[in-house]
Amino acid sequence: MDPQDNPFTPATWTALTTLAGPGPAEGLGAAMEEMDPAPVGIGVFEMEDGSGLWEVGAYFTQAPSDIDLALLAAAFGAKPFAVSELPETDWVAHVRRDLHPVAAGRFFVYGSHDADKVPEGAVPLLVEAAMAFGTGHHGTTQGCLEAFDALLADGLAPGPVADVGAGTAVLAMAAARVWGGDVPIVASDIDAVAVEVAAANVAANGLGGTVECVEAAGFGHPVLGRHAPYALIFANILKGPLIDLAPDMAAHCAPGGHAILSGLLDRQADEVRTAYEAAGFAEAARRSLEGWTTLTLRR
Structure with a gap:
């Protein structure tokens, strides 16, 4: 076998x-x-x-x-x-048992075992149970999807998208579902395995050719530089790397563009906001889910 x-x-x-x-x-x-x-x-x-x-x-x-x-x-x-x-554990069965679909605004994150549950009119995002990291079930990823949905509801115009620290690339795929083919979308991660997972998810969602997956720390890849400045940047990572990225984030975000940041405990949000204000961003919105904050910033 x-x-x-x-x-x-x-x-x-x-x-x-x-x-x-x-x-x-x-x-x-x-x-x-x-x-x-x-x-x-x-x-x-x-x-x-x-x-x-x-x-x-x-x-x-x-x-x-x-x-x-x-x-x-x-x-x-x-x-x-x-x-x-x-x-010995059947981890896939275990995760499937506990991993339920998640609705985040217009987006619906699900595994193939729940394909029959996708609501009519929802924007579907397939992430398999075996690739459960960053599926949308954590408050940070769900918060990012809801923040993106809110920007779209406010009339956010299409533009280049970067998903930094993409994990499964669920955020990049959300952008591809609504803007795919019209704008460049790049999903990057520092971990080579995560990049492979991201590319597999992109293909499984039928989004091949709309999201480019690259291995990079921050914006350190020629592909990320080529498509800048970005209208929208996702970064669902940790407080320390987010603060370190603030100047680079500003350099790669278009004037009037947005950054959606998460991976933050509620008590860490103000420190990150302060770092980004110093880099030229202003807070546009914030939301808290399960003790985690998502910041929406405008440059």
Whole structure:
């Protein structure tokens, strides 16, 4: 049997730790790639609790070496790794059971198992359960879709679109559904796997040729530069990267253009707004869902 035909994940081990600062966290993540057995996936994330700590985690299909993990933690000043073994799980069935369609303004996000539930007149966005990150079920993605819907209701004119940190590209696909073929739309992500997922989703939605998916940090790709300035920029990432991107965001956004930002805890929104006001944006609207804020800014 082809492994891709088997929905059950074999026994998997996770190893998680926390430490201070993005530099050490990224260094630890890079060092873990050299482990034997090597992890099949590594994540480095800023924790969203205001602690300033970063989490580094990895997945293994063989039990990792406790000695290697202890040495790596000590070398980078991290807390001891917490290692757990996960049982075999049919993750796709599990996600399908819990992942329900989401209506966000005119947009309707669904998996193929719910294709019969798309309301007449809705703008459909298909994201499979196996690609559940960024499907619209999180308050940040749903907030971005609702913010875009509100701009459209106010008469937002078509123009070039960038989706920075696109994940599954659901936001870029929303723009393609309403403007596809009329304007360039670029979905970018720093993670190569995310770019592959984005391209697969674009194809599954019949939007091939309307969204260009590229691997890039921020606006660091020739394709993103070629289509600037943008009438609309989505950035559903974290507070720190959003603040760092503010000058670049202003440089790539057309005068009168909009940026829809999320990935923000409610208490982080004002700090991000202040950074963008300094870069030349003004707040046009904000919405809060499940403790997460989405900012709509106008340049």
